[in-house]
Amino acid sequence: MAGLITMDDLSNDEILSILEDAERLLPVAEGKLYLPLLQGKILGNLFFEPSTRTRMSFETAMKRLGGDVVNLGDVKTSSVVKGETLFDTIQMVDGYTDIIAMRHPRQGAAQYAQDAARVPILNGGDGAGHHPTQTMLDLFTIKQAHGTLEGLKVILAGDLRYGRTVHSLSHALTRFGCELIFASPELLRMPREIVEDLSSHGANITETEDLLASLGDADVVYMTRIQKERFADEDEYTKVAGAYKLHASNLEDTKEKMIIMHPLPRVDEIHPSVDKTRHARYFQQAFNGVVARMALLCRLLGVTVPKDVHAIGGEL
Amino acid sequence: MSQEHNMRRVTAIRNGTVIDHIPSGQAMRVLEMLNINKSTAVPVSMVMNVPSKKMGTKDIIKVEDRELTQDELNRLALVAPEAHVAIIRAYTVAEKMTIEVGEEVINVVRCTFSNCITTNSREPLSHRLRVVSKEPLTLRCHYCDRPQDLEKLIGNLL
Numbered sequence: 001m002a003g004l005i006t007m008d009d010l011s012n013d014e015i016l017s018i019l020e021d022a023e024r025l026l027p028v029a030e031g032k033l034y035l036p037l038l039q040g041k042i043l044g045n046l047f048f049e050p051s052t053r054t055r056m057s058f059e060t061a062m063k064r065l066g067g068d069v070v071n072l073g074d075v076k077t078s079s080v081v082k083g084e085t086l087f088d089t090i091q092m093v094d095g096y097t098d099i100i101a102m103r104h105p106r107q108g109a110a111q112y113a114q115d116a117a118r119v120p121i122l123n124g125g126d127g128a129g130h131h132p133t134q135t136m137l138d139l140f141t142i143k144q145a146h147g148t149l150e151g152l153k154v155i156l157a158g159d160l161r162y163g164r165t166v167h168s169l170s171h172a173l174t175r176f177g178c179e180l181i182f183a184s185p186e187l188l189r190m191p192r193e194i195v196e197d198l199s200s201h202g203a204n205i206t207e208t209e210d211l212l213a214s215l216g217d218a219d220v221v222y223m224t225r226i227q228k229e230r231f232a233d234e235d236e237y238t239k240v241a242g243a244y245k246l247h248a249s250n251l252e253d254t255k256e257k258m259i260i261m262h263p264l265p266r267v268d269e270i271h272p273s274v275d276k277t278r279h280a281r282y283f284q285q286a287f288n289g290v291v292a293r294m295a296l297l298c299r300l301l302g303v304t305v306p307k308d309v310h311a312i313g314g315e316l
Numbered sequence: 317m318s319q320e321h322n323m324r325r326v327t328a329i330r331n332g333t334v335i336d337h338i339p340s341g342q343a344m345r346v347l348e349m350l351n352i353n354k355s356t357a358v359p360v361s362m363v364m365n366v367p368s369k370k371m372g373t374k375d376i377i378k379v380e381d382r383e384l385t386q387d388e389l390n391r392l393a394l395v396a397p398e399a400h401v402a403i404i405r406a407y408t409v410a411e412k413m414t415i416e417v418g419e420e421v422i423n424v425v426r427c428t429f430s431n432c433i434t435t436n437s438r439e440p441l442s443h444r445l446r447v448v449s450k451e452p453l454t455l456r457c458h459y460c461d462r463p464q465d466l467e468k469l470i471g472n473l474l
Contacts, residue, residue, distance in 0.1 A: 006461070085439050106433040108459030115441055115459075127431050129460060193463075 003114045003121035004296060006130040007172050014299075015172070016149075019140050021305040022288075022295035028064050028309065029291040035313035036066025037303050044097035045071045046089070046113075047124070048080065048104045053264065054124045054133070057289035058101045058297075065294055070096060090116040099301055101133075101293075102126075120300040122293075128164055134263060135168040137292035141285040142220055145259045149176040157183040157211050158224035158244050158269060160190040165263045166224060167194055174203040181218070183211040185240040188230060211244055215254050221246070221279075223262045223269050241269070248273035261285050326361035332380040332404050335389075338396045340365050343375035346399075349391050349424070349473060350384065358382050371398075386413060391424050393417045394469060397453060417453065421445040426472040427457040428464050443474060 004010070010018070027033040043062040047055050059069045072078055072093075080089060086109060093100055094117045102113055107127035114121040125131040143149050154173055156166045160182055170180055170190070180203060182190045189207065198205060208214055215221065226244055231237040245268060246260065262270055262282040274280050298305050306312055338346055343362050347353070352360060359380040368374040383403050392399060392415050403411040423442050427434050434443055434457070444458035455464040 083438075085436065086433065087440050104433070105431075106435075106460075107429065107431050108427075108433040108457060108461070111459045111461075112433045112439070112441060126433075127460075 003110075003117075003123070003300065004132050005110045005114055005121065005123045007132045007135055007168055009132070012175055015136070015139065018136065018295045018299055019143055019292075021298060022136075022140050022291045023144075024305055024307070024309050025291050025294045025298075028313065029061070029287070029294060031064070032316060033309060033313040034066075034316050035309055037298055037305065038062060038065040038067035038301065041067040041098045041301060042096065043067060043069045043297065044093040044100040044119075045069055046093060046100055046102040046104075047072060048075050048102070048109075051103050051124065053286055053289055054103060055101075057286075058122070058124065058133075058293050060290045061293040061297055064290065065297065067297070086112060087116045094118050099297065122296060122300065125164065128162070130168055131164050132168060133289075133293055133296060134165050135172050136296060137285065137289045138165070138169050138222070138261065138263075139172060140292045141261060141281055141288050142259070144284075144288070145257065145281060146219060149173070149178070151177050151179075152219040153179045153181070153217060154220040154222060155181040155183055155211070155214055155218045156190075156222045156224075159188045159226045159230065160184045160224070161188040162227075162230070163224045163263075166190075166222065169222065170194070170198060170203075171201075174198050174201050179204045180206070181214050182207045183209070183214055183244070185209060185226070185243070187240070188226065209243070211246075212250055215250065215258075217255065218258055219255065221258065221260045223260060223266070223282075225262075225265070225267055225269055245269050245271065246274055247271040248277055251277055251279055254279065326363060326376075326378060328407055329361075329378050329380045329404050330407055332358070332378060332382055333384045334402045334404060335377045335379075335384075335392075335396070336374070336400045336402070337368065337371060338375040338377065338399050339371065340373040340375055342395045343377055345395050345470070345473075346375075346377060346392055349395065350379075350388055352379060356382075386416070389413060389415050390418060393421065393453070394425060394466065417447055417450050419447055420458070421447065421455060423474060425469050426474060427460060427462065428468040428472055429457065429460050429462040432457055432460040432462065434459055445469075 028035045062069050090113045099120050101122045101124050103124040104126050107129040109126045110123035160166050226241045228237045259281040260279045343364055361378040364375045365373045401413040402409045422444050426443050445455040446458050448454040448456050
């Protein structure tokens, strides 16, 4: 396996196998067990645009496994500002590191970097393109809650037009036979080309503007942030966005095991009253970014995660 | 007017290449894509907008003393996918060639998506478009995976 640029680089079996590795690595991610599987390995973190969770969770994942990290740092003070091409930057970092995690504002940058590099590239987001490590942590969170990825009823809600997270996730869920409900305002509907592509792959899709009416039999509700700047005026935003907010009082007639996810940061689409309910899973989801990325780092570096991590790991 | 009449509009060539069935108005672009210009220093004849049974009207190019290669011809897939090509030796057709669309179109055109990494002209890797379907011709950028609008692509020739 070279790198991870899009979810198409992984078969369903590979996805499940990496998620099993992630499950075994949980005590390491939680800091309860020291397992230096990646000792002597160096991750290059190349974030050409801002990132908090993705960059930090890659760094944490590498360090929890005994590896080290070098960072590009602030783009404004790096050689990028002097006009260095991505190709040249990659040539340099390729020589310094064993694997590269990258986010770049231009679409296609991750594939470009992979073609230029000798080491594997992990795509941490390329423009409006792909964000497969986010999809892996989302799938891990869903499987952790339901024990399976197959046949679930998943609502994707909010801004479905611009969010690369929901685009990648809906493709992956379709591969596992999930039923999808797209709940969004008309202006922010899932792009037609994506709906058509999903349908051609056998997706069972319902589109609605009524999020609350759909909650009753959902297994997963995946919320996203609706941004004010997408609307012509603030009144329109207030009117529309109000229909895509969850409060604890909306969750009374939902399934016992239904989970609410969000890629974060949230603004007010999930009221703090939801945080205390059994359904809230977004902070767990953010933590799962570490464990999913640990499993991906091992897989791409060709390091096998032992079946019994306790047998060789040291208790902390 | 007959096919024969079209061919007689310009003199028959002794040796070289005849490219027939070029869509009307595309002959100049074909020459450009084949890098045939003043510096090539071979005689070139061109007819435009002549009648064609198959296409309504068409363009024809005759390049003397130069046999175009299959690779050169394949560059024409975007503007003249139906073109017929004949290699002429001693006034007779020695070889017939057709344009073949391969798996990829490499370094012929630039991706049309404005935010693709390849829009930075200083980036040195090849411009690569993946052929998703040959009929109708459908292409996607190897890097950003965006589907390509063929009309716009023609304006992005390298």
